[in-house]
Amino acid sequence: MNSAPALTRQHILDLLENVKDPEVPVISVRELGVLRDVEMSDGKVFVTITPTYTGCPAMDTMREDIVKELHNAGIMDVEVKQILSPSWTTDWISDAGKAKLKAYGIAPPEKTADIRALKGELPVVPCPQCGSKDTVMVSAFGSTACKALWKCNTCLEPFDQFKCL
Amino acid sequence: MKMTQQEALFQYCLRRGDDNLILSHRLSEWCGHGPQLEEDIALTNRALDLIGQARNYLQYAGEVEGKGRSEDDLAYMRKERDFVNVKLVELHNGDYAYTMARNFLYDAWHLPLQQALMKSADTQLAAIAGKAVKEVTYQLKTSADWMIRFGDGTEESHQRAQTALHALWTYTGELFTTDEVEAVLQKAGIVPDMAPIKAAFDAKVDAVLAEATLKRPADGFMMSGGRQGKHSEHMGFLLAEMQYLQRAYPGATW
Structure with missing residues (x-):
């Protein structure tokens, strides 16, 4: 049996680029600043996210979409952690993300x-x-x-x- | 028997969670009934912010308690006597001036409280506050604007806002009362002294009401009991609607 190529952090970041804000589907969770960190330990992937607004219902969807995206790529052992501090600010939206928002209206x-x-x-x-x-x-x-x-x-x-x- | 810090922290999280949860539920009742579309959206957005904050507090309460209760268990499966919100938030919605005056009084207390909690020795309470303070700032701005608009508006809007303030004032005392829960936590630097928060509330209320040409009601008899689970006649009806689904279909998800 061939062993799978070693998974890199960059590979996971590239995959997560496909996970969009469900309410604004042109901007990714990374561009939005919601994706805070990706770590790997003993073959397990830990993804850290932070909410935009505390009550934002899109957070649950983003969490599910992150897991689904990685599962579809064959990465099964995934844990999504949510942190509140430091609290999200619109300054974390990347310039590319801002340009996409504008183009979206x-x-x-x-x-x-x-x-x-x-x-x-x-x-x-x-x-x-x-x-x-x-x-x-x-x-x-x-x-x-x-x-x-x-x-x-x-x-x-x-x-x-x-x-x- | 003396209250442990863990018991006090659990109770404190419930208080913060219940205040936000019950006010959020009241505001959600405006959905589809707002006086204009933008206001309908504004009130439901605010309800959403508050329920987000309630979730954070009730999740943390469950964690601190350590008996495996989730935020949903705490919100939907507790009895009326176990809810520890202030009576102010459970009152009916009244007219729009009444709803907005309640929002304003709540926000004028909530903002300085959250600002002080950002310095809590408990990192989770500080993190929740750091997030909430941005939302509450925006909410206070909106509710203060409405008080000025009502008070400095027509004769009728002025009179309705003034009537609302008189009706609600007796419920504001409970926002500042403290007991053993706060005493235990204050000693550990987890919760703030309420005196500076009352001063900030007074200053904000005075400034906004002056601009609104409204009179601040005199302090007199103040309602109490909410923190001990003794609620007004409004609370049972509210819980009946809010908890119906989980009571009828325990554990239902979607």
Whole structure:
């Protein structure tokens, strides 16, 4: 019997690139900053994730999708651990991830250094459709825990904004 | 017999978990009934944040207790007398001003409490707080905005907000009362002294109500009993609905 080629951490990271946010299926758990670590010990794979929002129902789906993805690749001994600290911030969304959000029609979050939205001042959020800066917040809460609802006064389209956290 | 630190920590996690769980359930009742779509979404989003925090606390409570009870066991299989939330969160929803005034009073207490818990000697409580504090900041901003909008709005919105504050004020005292649970944990640096939290609550409430042109009700008789499992007449109905599925079909999953 041939022994299987040794599994590398990079191989697992590549596989996990296929696990997307179920609510925003263009961005991977790594690009989102939810995937915190991958470790291997005695042939067992430990994947560490952290929630975006504490109540986000997508977390359970992401956890199941990670296990499924690795099982499909023949990696059966998988444990997904969840940590709360350090707590997730939108700064962990990669630049490539932010570009994908924008292309998907979601205004990406600004940097937390520019945390005006949380402090009461509204940030300038350019419309992801037409780029206009003449936009207005319709609701501080949106279709998922991580988003707020905005409207563009130029192209008149509504859009989601990924809240800065 | 003196309470051990483990018993106190279990009770403390239940208190934090139950406050969030019961308020979350009340807010979820607004789903499909909000005065406008955006507000409907806002309240259910807030309910989701609170249930996430409740999950963290009840999971940890189960762990600390060490008897193998899960977050679901604690949420769905306990009796009314075993719930230790404050009465404020179990009250009916009232009108929109009443719901928002309750959210505001809760948030004005919850934010400084969570900020202080970030420095807890218990790393799990500190981690839960570090996560929650971001969400609660956002929630307090929203509920404070609504108090100002109601108070400084029309005659009717002002009057409804003021009526709500008067009705709810007697339930705020319980947020700050402490007993042996806090005493044991405070000695170990696990939970904060409530005096600075009360001061932060007072300052926030005064500032927002002043801007809203609303009057702060006078402190008088304050309700109590929730922390000891003695609840109002609203609680049984709430639990009947919240626990129905797990009571009728124990262990049901989807």
